[in-house]
Amino acid sequence: MTETSADPSANPSAARTPITRWLGDFQKALAARDTEAAAALFVEDCFWRDLVSFTWNIVTVEGHDGVRNLLSKTLDGVQPHGFAITGELGETGAETESWIKFETAVGRGLGHLRLRDGKAWTLLTTLDELKGHEEPKRDRRPFGAEHGVIRARQTWLDKRSRELQELGSVTQPYVVIVGGGQCGIVLGARLRQLGVPTIIVERNARPGDSWRNRYKTLTLHDPVWYDHLPYIDFPDNWPVFSPKDKIGDWLEMYTKVMELNFWGSTECKRASYDDKANEWTVVVEREGVETTLRPKHLVLATGVSGKPNVPNFRGMDVFKGEQHHSSKHPGPDAYPGKKAVVIGSNNSAHDIAAALWEAGADVTMVQRTSTLVVKSDTLMELGLGSLYSESAVAAGITTRKADMTFASLPFRIAHTMQVPVYDAIRERDADFYTRLKKAGFMLDFGDDDSGLMMKYMRRGSGYYIDVGASELVANGDIKLESGAEVERLTDNAVVLDNGKTLSADLVVYATGYGSMNGWAADLISTEVAAKVGRCWGLGSNTTNDPGPWEGELRNMWKPTQQEALWFHGGNLHQSRHYSLYLALQLKARMEGIPTPVYGLQKVHHQS
């Protein structure tokens, strides 16, 4: 690691580059509590993104007003100091941008700075660890063996067995995580490392079952470099696109070796918060036996795509064939020769339709609204390749560095960087898109042509990463009814509003998922769900993401309007990265470290 002190008072000769000069000036302004001078170090159209280090929140402020406001509310408590360039994440190699480090009263931070004309254009500040509560890793790793002589010695197994037996009965967890998919498991691992007693509650029997139980042809649509869990990378021989059962096995083993307290075959029945005791009452049924847990914090990690949107079409009660939501679809094995209608045209719809066709079913896809389609290899190369690919790894871009680089780009301008990418994608695959449109497929690239990543952040839906199904749609092997809505079902068919009747033995509702606060409604109360409001989305005022602008994803990984209720979700990349900040927020609370929240989000939408 090459590090250069950028504190000019400590080492005046180092204050040579624009970056070190800026850091020195910023530090001076902060030390003097001069928010005016500090704000003046930013360009007018600046962005400061903070992950927990200044704000105990996930917040992006904009412009001089934003910077001034953030500093005026946080400076006295945070006591930031020690700003310097750091080589910890690797070199950036530019005069006008750099990785930085800093300290606060209670923690150590990492960040990123981009200058424009000597002033800050984008600033990222993140909390990396809490002083005195550093993770026991590398040179702080546990010793394992207890050398010396200890009467009535307890082995690792003795202690671990006792924990498994007593946590949740004799002793109470500090945190309960509802949902043991990758999100719950990853957050559980972070909390374990920070010494926060945690139970993960999962209705499936084994870790990984939430993948195993999906349709049989499911594979990850994100490549391996994007998918690492914290602490244990996938090995160099791991497939680019993990088959679902393989990722299931990985999660199961990860849960075991990370020593997580994973309660499988356990359903969370209900939860309520006691404002006076500052404690949740969480009733769970574990292998048929009801137990009450009393954690201080409750995390819903039931998945951004956790709560199925099952439609309510007329005639669903009279339909005599098989019908189910895509989340319950078992795969194609039972349907060769059958007539299948798939309602929807996003990822699951395409995957399921293609697998049914491959197995010899007669398949019709009903496309109700337009869809973004991008070929997988094109997306890998043009979309993710610079940060998450084998060549990025070879160029020294570690997963951590890629995550931090990604985090350093404010959401407000993210679409401007994506538009040219999709211009290039449309050019590269022009023939493909022409054929798809010719088949009647309604195609879009987002309201502002900013593509998949922005659709994902804004609405979490509306796209298909093509791994083959589009070819079947284009050539008519998968029949397409586009621009149509379902009017009703009969005993043996789906009737569309364009007048067509589709005979059906099987109807799959690939109709997506609702907002995560729907889970809060089910588990806690409709009042709490309403108080917390919609989850996910940026307030971009585009389709399915109503304004006003929020700056960050709603309710994700940060304090909500309900004390001690948190949401954890996202893809493997987000889960890996943001679990750190959620875990640090929980750990700070457990240790009694003051965590005044700056800029607690207002609720603009219920769902």
Place this chain on the structure above:
Amino acid sequence: MTETSADPSANPSAARTPITRWLGDFQKALAARDTEAAAALFVEDCFWRDLVSFTWNIVTVEGHDGVRNLLSKTLDGVQPHGFAITGELGETGAETESWIKFETAVGRGLGHLRLRDGKAWTLLTTLDELKGHEEPKRDRRPFGAEHGVIRARQTWLDKRSRELQELGSVTQPYVVIVGGGQCGIVLGARLRQLGVPTIIVERNARPGDSWRNRYKTLTLHDPVWYDHLPYIDFPDNWPVFSPKDKIGDWLEMYTKVMELNFWGSTECKRASYDDKANEWTVVVEREGVETTLRPKHLVLATGVSGKPNVPNFRGMDVFKGEQHHSSKHPGPDAYPGKKAVVIGSNNSAHDIAAALWEAGADVTMVQRTSTLVVKSDTLMELGLGSLYSESAVAAGITTRKADMTFASLPFRIAHTMQVPVYDAIRERDADFYTRLKKAGFMLDFGDDDSGLMMKYMRRGSGYYIDVGASELVANGDIKLESGAEVERLTDNAVVLDNGKTLSADLVVYATGYGSMNGWAADLISTEVAAKVGRCWGLGSNTTNDPGPWEGELRNMWKPTQQEALWFHGGNLHQSRHYSLYLALQLKARMEGIPTPVYGLQKVHHQS
């Protein structure tokens, strides 16, 4: 990676350093098949260690004669070329030593060169991969998903389930590994990556059970940096010294995610080789059902410490208490207040005696011969620290680089480097050793004071890495009978040849393990065991390692006198490193690549 071509014909200007000059000259001599000129490039007292790349064997030759002989027998077949400095393993930073790379007709090699006065003093050459059979990792990793449209598609799970069902019945494995401890598992992983169909046969139910079933206080005595398995490193939070059950869980996880064909609860009953069919008949009992496997190669990975040396003392049949070999010792829980006699004074004896004392037993250790004792932290710091430690990692010494560095030192001179280490150890812990001797403990540091590592290589026994028990011996809490032999047992006591009688409720025989060819005798025949001869040891002509000098460990990871029979064993470091060369030897045979063995070892000892 910084690489400099050292082929002077290709890039004459690069031939600047003594290393590149030497490589150029060597290459020229080899190309001309001039073994005389090649030998003249070495100093007289030189060592050339080859791992499979030139010799299809593990061989060290010495002196000009050795070099000439090796080259004259191998050059035409091997066709070595492309010798160059490589940065693949990191920089060595010296004018007179370097990592090198080269190619052969069939593979790519890595190595290491040390010069003395411009001539080669030590040369290491190793086979790294076979051309056209590179491992599917990094940019060659499998794709996972099969994009496109495939009628009657088979998923990863379909294929894996089919393999698990059919391998060993419908299809036959190319290799059967007997023993599913860490050695069998690691070799299985290497073979899996090379696409060699393999079944691992293990009598315990689950991977890791061979650790779990040992005495409960067992932890690894080697630190984590020394213990990584190939492909998946232990995470940064892994304990320095793994508790046995934790390493058990890791092995189970590893076996699963590396997709090994691990047959648990399976006992290998007998095996015989058919010289005409070039095939083994291996009879196993799997969960009570007898099955015959017909692999082309059989690997015994039953552990260097696999076959217990159970002594045959007079009176063992009349002793009414409990008695067992250390490998069967369950731990101390059943013995508080009991009188325990531990026969032996090496690692297991000390671990078991200390745990019994901690649990409140009355313990006597019977030391029959002198023992090397070294404190764990001293060994970590002075013995392993430069290659395997957190600071080594921070200095850029990857596990691979450490392994290769270790491999680059010829066994013949290894002890000369260890003697000063043990001089320093004795000085550092002088008080400790004085107290231990005062208690009557018979101490040694090897016949030539070269310490633990050499004892391990020469005889695999004779030492204790002190993690606390020596204190109990020194202060008399563990009673010591040293220099005594067991004369006989009575119904309730152990009688020693010094006239003492030790009352005993429990006798533990911590009497070590026999040579691995004892397994060959049990499983195959005494004839084959005799033909193969003793395993392990260098022929150093020191205690328990009779000469003549062998240059390499007997029978380990290399061809034996029995066609198609192989031994894999050693600690985690050796298993990790040498499994690569054994796997490459097996893969080459499977692919029909000629593998003429240079210098097949002669058998000097039966056991």
